[in-house]
Amino acid sequence: MKALARGAAPVSTLWQEPDMMAFLAKGRAYRSEFHVDPSDEVMVMVKGDADVHYITPEGEHKVAAVREGEVFRCPAGTPHSPRFPPDAYMLVLERKRRPEEQDRFLWFCERCKARLYEVVKHVGDYREDPVSRAYEAFYSAESHRTCTRCGHVAPGPAA
Numbered sequence: 001m002k003a004l005a006r007g008a009a010p011v012s013t014l015w016q017e018p019d020m021m022a023f024l025a026k027g028r029a030y031r032s033e034f035h036v037d038p039s040d041e042v043m044v045m046v047k048g049d050a051d052v053h054y055i056t057p058e059g060e061h062k063v064a065a066v067r068e069g070e071v072f073r074c075p076a077g078t079p080h081s082p083r084f085p086p087d088a089y090m091l092v093l094e095r096k097r098r099p100e101e102q103d104r105f106l107w108f109c110e111r112c113k114a115r116l117y118e119v120v121k122h123v124g125d126y127r128e129d130p131v132s133r134a135y136e137a138f139y140s141a142e143s144h145r146t147c148t149r150c151g152h153v154a155p156g157p158a159a
Contacts, residue, residue, distance in 0.1 A: 018096060033131070035131070039094050043092050044092075044093075142156075
């Protein structure tokens with residue numbers, strides 16, 4: 001954790017084996033996307049607390065409070081958004097992606113909840129920090145952040 005705290009990278013990959021991977025993530029100042037993972041994810045709050053926002057199969061938005069030392073399991077295919085401060089750390093365990101599997105990163109309008117933007121990609125190596133790459137795509141054009149239903153524009157990256 002000390003090395004991760006000193007560096008700019010938000011993720012430190014601990015291992016990537018043929019069937020499983022583990023990484024330590026530090027919180028981000030702002031996180032709004034929902035990740036849809038093709039496998040279950042097990043999240044352990046190592047330091048600090050998190051609110052894991054998720055969307056049920058019925059489309060209901062919910063929040064699970066995950067406190068330091070607690071474990072949260074997110075079933076495969078569940079849109080989820082772990083939100084925790086930059087001084088908090090989460091251990092994440094998940095199955096390594098199969099060649100045909102795709103991860104999805106979704107953004108929704110803060111005002112009307114319509115879908116704003118989606119990035120779909122194969123995550124073959126978590127050391128490439130796919131969440132940051134998805135944010136780069138989201139922030140690359142204001143049109144990605146503009147709701148076609150109500151016109152609201154999601155904020156740009158924090159300065």
